[in-house]
Amino acid sequence: MKDLKHKPETVVEIQEYLSHLYGEVNKNRDVEYLFSYLFRNVSYLSRSIPRELNCVQNFIKTFSWLFAIANKLEINLQDSYLKKYPDVCPYCIAKPCVCSKTNKKPVSYVMEWKIQEELGFKYNIAKSANPNPSMDSLVESTNDLYPANTHIWKASGPTFHFFRLLEELGEVHEAYTSFCKGTKNRAEIENELADCFAWTLSAWGIYYLGESLQDSFITYYYNSCPVCNSDPCSCEPYSDRGEMLVKIDELRLYREKVAELIKAAPDHNDLLQSILKDLEFAEKQGSTTVAVSAVKQSDSALEKLSGELNHADSSAKSIKSIIGSANAIVQSFNWFS
Ligand SMILES: [Zn+2]
Numbered sequence: 001m002k003d004l005k006h007k008p009e010t011v012v013e014i015q016e017y018l019s020h021l022y023g024e025v026n027k028n029r030d031v032e033y034l035f036s037y038l039f040r041n042v043s044y045l046s047r048s049i050p051r052e053l054n055c056v057q058n059f060i061k062t063f064s065w066l067f068a069i070a071n072k073l074e075i076n077l078q079d080s081y082l083k084k085y086p087d088v089c090p091y092c093i094a095k096p097c098v099c100s101k102t103n104k105k106p107v108s109y110v111m112e113w114k115i116q117e118e119l120g121f122k123y124n125i126a127k128s129a130n131p132n133p134s135m136d137s138l139v140e141s142t143n144d145l146y147p148a149n150t151h152i153w154k155a156s157g158p159t160f161h162f163f164r165l166l167e168e169l170g171e172v173h174e175a176y177t178s179f180c181k182g183t184k185n186r187a188e189i190e191n192e193l194a195d196c197f198a199w200t201l202s203a204w205g206i207y208y209l210g211e212s213l214q215d216s217f218i219t220y221y222y223n224s225c226p227v228c229n230s231d232p233c234s235c236e237p238y239s240d241r242g243e244m245l246v247k248i249d250e251l252r253l254y255r256e257k258v259a260e261l262i263k264a265a266p267d268h269n270d271l272l273q274s275i276l277k278d279l280e281f282a283e284k285q286g287s288t289t290v291a292v293s294a295v296k297q298s299d300s301a302l303e304k305l306s307g308e309l310n311h312a313d314s315s316a317k318s319i320k321s322i323i324g325s326a327n328a329i330v331q332s333f334n335w336f337s
C-alpha cells in the first residue's frame with residue numbers, strides 16, 4: 001500500500017485492494033476456509049472488547065475476511081449494504097429505526113410490495129447521494145440509523161451486540177450452504193453478509209467513536225500483507241500468526257527476564273528457582289493452559305516479592321526494575337488473560 005499514490009478512499013476501493021492482495025492465494029481456498037477465519041476474528045473481537053483491549057487489528061481482520069468472502073463470491077459488499085440499509089431500516093422503513101416499538105414492522109400497515117418499492121427507491125437515492133462512501137461514512141450512517149445499538153451497549157455492555165453478530169454469522173453460513181444446494185440464490189448471501197458488515201461497522205463506531213476506520217485499514221496494510229509483507233500476498237494456507245495460543249519464544253523471553261533476578265535477589269533464590277523451573281516446564285509442555293497458569297503464579301509471586309522489599313536495601317531498586325520489566329513482558333502477551 002505504501003507504494004500506492006492513490007490510497008483506497010472508499011469501501012469499493014478497499015474491497016478492490018484486498019482482491020488484488022489476496023485474490024490469487026484465496027483462489028485455492030474455499031469459502032469455508034475464509035468463513036472459519038472470519039468466525040475466529042469475530043470471536044476474538046467479542047472476547048477483547050469487554051476487556052477494553054486494543055482491538056483495531058481484530059476489527060480490520062474481521063472486515064477483511066468479510067471482504068474475502070465477498071470477493072470469492074463476486075459480491076460487491078458496499079452495494080449489498082446499501083441494498084439492505086438504504087438509509088432506512090429495512091423492517092420498520094424508518095430512520096432512526098423504531099423496530100423496538102413496532103416489533104420489526106412499520107408503524108402502520110404497509111403492503112409488502114410497497115415496502116420493497118420504497119426500499120428500492122431509497123437505495124437509488126442513497127446511491128446517487130453518495131455513490132462512493134468511505135468505511136467511515138458507513139460507520140456513521142449505521143449508527144445514525146440504529147442509535148439503540150449504542151444505548152444498549154452503553155447501558156449493558158457489548159454482549160447483546162456480539163450475540164447478534166454471531167447470529168448473523170450463522171445465517172451467512174446457512175445462506176451459503178443453501179446457495180450450494182441450489183435452494184437459495186446469491187442475493188440471500190449478499191443480504192446476510194450485509195447484516196454482518198452492518199453489526200461490525202456499528203461495533204467499530206461505538207468502540208472507536210471518532211477514530212477513522214478507513215485510515216486504520218491503510219495503516220494495517222501499509223506494508224502489504226502484514227504476515228508475509230508481499231504484494232500480492234504469498235502466504236501458505238494456515239500461516240496466520242496466531243493470537244490466543246501460547247508463543248514459546250515470548251514465554252522464553254519472560255523466563256530470561258525472571259532469571260536476571262537470581263543475581264539481583266540472592267536472598268530469594270529458592271522462590272526464584274521454583275518459578276524458573278515452572279516456566280521451563282511450561283515451555284517444554286507447550287500447552288497454553290499450563291503456560292497461562294505458570295505465568296499467572298509467577299507474576300503474582302514477583303509482585304508480592306516486590307511489595308515486601310526493604311526500601312533501605314540498596315538492591316531493592318534494581319530488583320523492582322527487573323520485576324517491572326518482567327510484568328511489562330507479560331502485559332504484551334496476547335494469549336495471556
Ligand atoms: Zn427498524
Ligand SMILES: [Zn+2]
Nearest residue numbers: 225228233235
Ligand atoms: Zn501474506
